[in-house]
Amino acid sequence: MAAVAEQVEAPADLRPEIVGRNPWALAARRLWRNRIAMAALVLFVLIVVACLAAPLYAQYVAHVNPFTPNLNGTTVINGKVVPVMQQGGGALKLGETPIGPTWDPHHYFLGADDLGRDVAALLLYGGRSSLVIGIGSAVICCVIATVVALIAGFFGGITDSILSRIMDVIWAFPVFLLAFSIATELLTHSSGFQFGPVHVSATSLWVPTIIIAFIYVPYVYRPVRGQVLSVVRKEFVEAAIASGASNLRLVFSEVLPNVVSTVIVLLPLMVATTILTEVALSFLTIGVQPPNVSWGTIISDGEDLLYTRPWVSLAPGIMIVLTVLALNVLGDGVRDALDPRAKLRVEG
Amino acid sequence: MRLVRTVPAVVARRAARHPLRWSGAALVALALAVAGCGSNSSSSPSAAPSSTATPGGTFTILANSSFGVADPAQNYTLEEWQLLIDTHDGLTGFAKVGGVPGTKIVPDLATSIPLATNGGKTYVFHIRHGIKFSNGQVLTPSDFVTTFERQFSVPGPTSFYSDIVGASACSTKGCNLSKGVIANDSAYTLTINLTAPDPEIMDQLALPFAYAVPADTSLKLLGNNVPPGTGPYMWKSYNPNTEAVLVRNPYFKVWSADAQPAGYPNEIIEKYGLLVSDEVTEVMNGEANEVFDGDQIPSDQLTQLNSAKYVGQVHVNTLTADWYFALNTRTPPFNNADARQAINYAANRSAYVKIAGGPSLAVPACQILPPNFPSYVPYCPYTTGAQTVWTGPNVDKAKQLVKASGTAGMKVVVDGTNDQVGKALVEQMVSDLDSIGYKASAQLLAGTIQYPFVQNSTNSSKWNVGWSAWYQDYPAPSDFLNVLLGCNSIHPNSDASPNIAAYCDQSTQAQINQAESEEAANPSGAAKLWTQVDHEDTLAAPWVDLYNPKQIDFLSKDVHGYEWNPQWYILIDRLWLS
Numbered sequence: 001m002a003a004v005a006e007q008v009e010a011p012a013d014l015r016p017e018i019v020g021r022n023p024w025a026l027a028a029r030r031l032w033r034n035r036i037a038m039a040a041l042v043l044f045v046l047i048v049v050a051c052l053a054a055p056l057y058a059q060y061v062a063h064v065n066p067f068t069p070n071l072n073g074t075t076v077i078n079g080k081v082v083p084v085m086q087q088g089g090g091a092l093k094l095g096e097t098p099i100g101p102t103w104d105p106h107h108y109f110l111g112a113d114d115l116g117r118d119v120a121a122l123l124l125y126g127g128r129s130s131l132v133i134g135i136g137s138a139v140i141c142c143v144i145a146t147v148v149a150l151i152a153g154f155f156g157g158i159t160d161s162i163l164s165r166i167m168d169v170i171w172a173f174p175v176f177l178l179a180f181s182i183a184t185e186l187l188t189h190s191s192g193f194q195f196g197p198v199h200v201s202a203t204s205l206w207v208p209t210i211i212i213a214f215i216y217v218p219y220v221y222r223p224v225r226g227q228v229l230s231v232v233r234k235e236f237v238e239a240a241i242a243s244g245a246s247n248l249r250l251v252f253s254e255v256l257p258n259v260v261s262t263v264i265v266l267l268p269l270m271v272a273t274t275i276l277t278e279v280a281l282s283f284l285t286i287g288v289q290p291p292n293v294s295w296g297t298i299i300s301d302g303e304d305l306l307y308t309r310p311w312v313s314l315a316p317g318i319m320i321v322l323t324v325l326a327l328n329v330l331g332d333g334v335r336d337a338l339d340p341r342a343k344l345r346v347e348g
Numbered sequence: 349m350r351l352v353r354t355v356p357a358v359v360a361r362r363a364a365r366h367p368l369r370w371s372g373a374a375l376v377a378l379a380l381a382v383a384g385c386g387s388n389s390s391s392s393p394s395a396a397p398s399s400t401a402t403p404g405g406t407f408t409i410l411a412n413s414s415f416g417v418a419d420p421a422q423n424y425t426l427e428e429w430q431l432l433i434d435t436h437d438g439l440t441g442f443a444k445v446g447g448v449p450g451t452k453i454v455p456d457l458a459t460s461i462p463l464a465t466n467g468g469k470t471y472v473f474h475i476r477h478g479i480k481f482s483n484g485q486v487l488t489p490s491d492f493v494t495t496f497e498r499q500f501s502v503p504g505p506t507s508f509y510s511d512i513v514g515a516s517a518c519s520t521k522g523c524n525l526s527k528g529v530i531a532n533d534s535a536y537t538l539t540i541n542l543t544a545p546d547p548e549i550m551d552q553l554a555l556p557f558a559y560a561v562p563a564d565t566s567l568k569l570l571g572n573n574v575p576p577g578t579g580p581y582m583w584k585s586y587n588p589n590t591e592a593v594l595v596r597n598p599y600f601k602v603w604s605a606d607a608q609p610a611g612y613p614n615e616i617i618e619k620y621g622l623l624v625s626d627e628v629t630e631v632m633n634g635e636a637n638e639v640f641d642g643d644q645i646p647s648d649q650l651t652q653l654n655s656a657k658y659v660g661q662v663h664v665n666t667l668t669a670d671w672y673f674a675l676n677t678r679t680p681p682f683n684n685a686d687a688r689q690a691i692n693y694a695a696n697r698s699a700y701v702k703i704a705g706g707p708s709l710a711v712p713a714c715q716i717l718p719p720n721f722p723s724y725v726p727y728c729p730y731t732t733g734a735q736t737v738w739t740g741p742n743v744d745k746a747k748q749l750v751k752a753s754g755t756a757g758m759k760v761v762v763d764g765t766n767d768q769v770g771k772a773l774v775e776q777m778v779s780d781l782d783s784i785g786y787k788a789s790a791q792l793l794a795g796t797i798q799y800p801f802v803q804n805s806t807n808s809s810k811w812n813v814g815w816s817a818w819y820q821d822y823p824a825p826s827d828f829l830n831v832l833l834g835c836n837s838i839h840p841n842s843d844a845s846p847n848i849a850a851y852c853d854q855s856t857q858a859q860i861n862q863a864e865s866e867e868a869a870n871p872s873g874a875a876k877l878w879t880q881v882d883h884e885d886t887l888a889a890p891w892v893d894l895y896n897p898k899q900i901d902f903l904s905k906d907v908h909g910y911e912w913n914p915q916w917y918i919l920i921d922r923l924w925l926s
Contacts, residue, residue: 114772
């Protein structure tokens, strides 16, 4: 922890406030005082809570099962029973158009999609999938990248060379091409995958989660490894080595605590990135698979309805913008809180 | 033919041929079957070209993507075929007119349709004199030898002509058809010898694969170079990323107005790469003349096309095609006939029709043969009402059958394509399966992967219900019943095994063989047999037939003379511009 303390000692004007204080508490206090970051956190929490409430909304408010096509169903608008899918008019009667927003939470608040399903309920369920995959893959990615970076940076030499070259190979692939290739291969395994006692079905959310986590490992690995290389040369690490500390102790007690702030800063930004990647893959139909939905699949479903039923695509689009914006602003706030010198550098 | 934009490397077609020569009677039967039904909807009467038709101008088609490799020996897409029929000719052709007469086989580069000799195995064609290719070369019977040899030396759907003597020894390494296709350039005759009688040979000779190319054309794949043809137009250029340009063939003179009339536009351009929504907008604005009829117009714009403003520009026609889910008969639960019938009873076909764009764009179907097709007699055992037309699902009956089959609760994988419509169809099928007690899940693959995936038996353990669609190659019941459900259409470990369900019933196959053998001598008897086979296959339920699709042609305001041919669909060269 010596290095963390050393980092926050630098600004002379802050010194009287921080002497003897836990650096994590100081970071939390700085974050709490950052009103924009806190507003972003509140917004993100609200989105998460709303999405977690999806089953309650579907069951007790909208009274729908949003996973089942409802092409022959009906609903009520202004007291009148109307079909959810409405046949085109004119002489030709071409096409079937889902009903638009009724702005009535009990009856297709945001209208229906091309399968006659309630868009509002889908939106909340879709948010669950997008957030679970986004947060899950970012956490997995950061954990794997940190472990690999610690090994590479601490041991150096041939170990570092091999691990870094492996990361370079993964990095060399365009992100979406790599994800597309892996997903297409995995999706043909209809029986799913068996990992020891654990069975993962081909349509499980774990599949896109793991794929996205895997493709972004090098993106986190690089900065964390750089940080590890910098920390292992510090005097307090040399002092620990001189005092006979084992490699395990050195890594987990001396190096890891001094690079974890980098990972924490990266985490919300990675969540934003992985959510966007999940949305993109799902939009391309190789991410979340039916019956699950995500914001990406809803946008994809609404693609052919952009002129007549724009809310099918607009609603998840707005949710994505708000979520990613919140995470990016929060990420900036976390960085400023954990590394005030970086903020001072930026502000001159 | 499966409507695909990219060509499967090899699409195995017919593994077996059955005795009997082709007969005009079959066409009479077809005409009778189609008469009154009409291939066109009320919105698009198959009008004859106006007397004020004037040649000239450039006709521009917009297509989302190109048709891939252009070599006519390989290309198997409607998109290129609609252009090849204007640039090339075969020994025979489908009459180039709209409506029912368009299914009639007429002599094209041959002076007449010959009668078979040698027990139905030999045909002697007399070739027309004085016809020139677009490069000025005179057409001779020898040109056809190269044409047919290219069918085997160029990778493609060779089995259309695999009954020609010597064809079995041909491969992409070389081909010698000297005993199967004999040209006599002095007598101007071409003799075709078959190993077995083929009742459909004249239909097959009318397909673009058999269109004449000069004798000196390379036997190797020509890629995107289309060899010269004899039609009213010639290929000026083709770039799959930008456009295809057809201009008038300076050497063309009309020899048969039925087979190959002179076209109206001076130039035909097909442009590639636009979104379909943009194609529609351009045609609405008069900046182009046609949205390629294989492109699916988004639901949004269908609503726009309903406007009275576009009534004269939109033409809707019923296709002789099936959209269906094949049931994998190799593995449980659908190796059980009760289980197969159960999902047929449970399938909510009105929902599938809505996915296809509603009743104006699709008709619910239960049976294999499509309406307006030879030997078609309405039959639908899987409904609540009378057993001729589908009126609604019978879920109670379906549940009883599932219980009787002992397959309740089994996991079922529904495989389909990942485009909008494909995904919706799969999700509806998953819902239908769940409603009768299965645990269904979706498996969505890109269209180019999905079709070979479900055909190849090595993947048969990975899916239970597989989406597919089939559009007629030519109007013969065998094109559905034998190609898609015949025992000889199962090719293990091949990506080209069109019997996706792997359904094989030897007694039905015997009836198919008998129907083919009786087609010339006893056409009405053969027609009854085909009907029987259709109904037996429907009852055996190797598929869940969903619907017969309709097709939209959207043209600009200045286009006149629209004709819809059941074989080739829109006849581009018959359109004229004001």
